Amino acid sequence: MLSVAETEKIILDLVKPFDPQVDSEILPLSKVLNRILAEDITSELDFPHWDNSAMDGYALRYADVENLQELKLAIASDEIPAGVAIAQSLNQGECVRIFTGGMLPISADTIVMQEDTERIDDFLYLKVKPTQGEYVRRKGEFIQAGATLIKAGTKLGATEIGALASARCQTVKVYRQPKIAIISTGNELVSLDSSQPIQLGQIIDSNLYALSTLIEQSGAIAIPFGTVRDHQAELESVMQQAITSADIVISTGGVSVGDYDYVEEILEKMGADIHVRSVAIKPGKPLTVASLAPFINVNRSEDNLLYFGVPGNPVSAMMSFWRFIRGAIAKLNGANETYWYPQLIKAIAIEDLHSQGRRETYLWGTLTYQKGSPIFQPVKNYSSGNLISAIGTNALAVMRINQTYVPAGDEAIIMLI
Structure with missing residues (x-):
């Protein structure tokens, strides 16, 4: 079982960023919100233009x-x-x-x-x-003509777009949005739009919607491939389709040690290299990370495609995305290194935080501010199958290995999501 830090390094080492000459497009300034700049922008003007x-x-x-x-x-x-x-x-x-x-x-x-x-x-x-x-x-006090205004790899928000407008940039070159395929696996899953009532033992496939939303929030394009039964041949067919349609593939379920967990077996049959099989993290221990040979992927001929097999439990699936996949998408998309890693702060826990200490544990909850100081409120139920408990979550308390207790009133490490 790999540590969280080891897993993060393996994943980021596997990611080869988009080529700015191939994987980019030129868009009008009005269409580049949250896109990643693919080339340095040089100011042609002094700012201010005059005293x-x-x-x-x-x-x-x-x-x-x-x-x-x-x-x-x-x-x-x-x-x-x-x-x-x-x-x-x-x-x-x-x-x-x-x-x-x-x-x-x-x-x-x-x-x-x-x-x-x-x-x-x-x-x-x-x-x-x-x-x-x-x-x-003074003329040129803010920036002088010929200097770099915004560097490649910057995510374009309101201030960056405003500065580009001031510099009379009508169009800018940005990286294309990565295409991320999603496959949900499991006999128990039924689609949201099913006309049949839910039978005993069945659940709605929420992962397809939650992960699609996370992908789009990350500046990528979600390509849902629907729900697939725990049938090896059927799953293999859908995985092949996804691999030839996307830059990254994410499947949920089928990565543990059960009789119907076929994802790793199919990946090995396809000739994939499996780099991660499980991680010392809670929730989200069963995590498959694989790379597939270039000839399989028609989108990016020179680089391997990454495949993430995440757990089927909804909070575990989201945790895998928050902790590992989001950073991989950012690096693939040409974003600078700032966006590859989680943003960590310290906040006061207003209730006791507990962990068994055997795995790096992430406890979800809400981060607020009281008199300017960050305050973390954990949820009551940490079951990885309890998506309801994650409603309103905007932060995760991080409990390192061997850390079993943070008393109320003490500072905790908080990961912003």
Whole structure:
């Protein structure tokens, strides 16, 4: 049985990121939310484009007030609103009214904000002596033309898209979305849209919907292949179809040691290399990770395809995704290393946390904030088959091997999901 850290390393070592020349597309800026940038974006402009004011106030020459006993300046007749090109130069002892974003006149180097002044007729009296350069945003201060604005591998959110718009990038090159096939296995499973009533011993296939949602939240495309009975030939046929249709395949169930657990046997028959069979994690111990030879996958001819066989219990299946598969998708999709690993913080547990200590244990619950401090509330029932207990879950308490107890009021390691 492999440790969680060993499993994570094996998986990430197996993932070969998309080729930005092959696995990318050019999209309009309005269509790239949450996509991964496939090439560095260089700014063609200085930011700011020119010296401008960061405040409503008055522009002046610092040298004119540096040695004045009475901070008094003559006010020029013009005003400088934002969006107006100014060619005027300030004369000695003169200032000009300027608004936020307004372009500094020639020779001005300092702004005094409106609240620190008093205007009497055509003269301005300064209540405080300004600092040279105060409230001035200099040309190229934020970034200079020719510098990298955003690096490849960055996930594009609102701030990145806004910056790209400021740089007049109408289209950008992003990685294509990975295609992730999902197969649910088990004689007990029935589809959601079945017209027949649920019989004794049957359950709805919730994994297909939960994993599809997690995949889409990860910026990939989910390709559901439906529910497959525990029949070896039938399962093999569907696995073959999935393998030739996707970049990663996830199947749920069929990876334990039961008489009807066929996934690993079929993978070996296909010539797959099986790298992981079980992990010292709770929940989610039965985990199969395999790579298949390139000739099987018609989508990415030069790289192996990854196959994940996760447990059938719904919380276990989601745990496998949160802890291992999400990072693999991020690396495959060209995202920078920040996105490959779980985000861990510390929070106060408001109830006792318990673990047997034999496996790295993940306890689901909710993370909230009280007076700015993170607080973790665990659920009451940690059965991996109890999907109802996971409703509202946004975080997991991590109990390391040999750690059996975290008392209420102590800090716990929390994985954000």
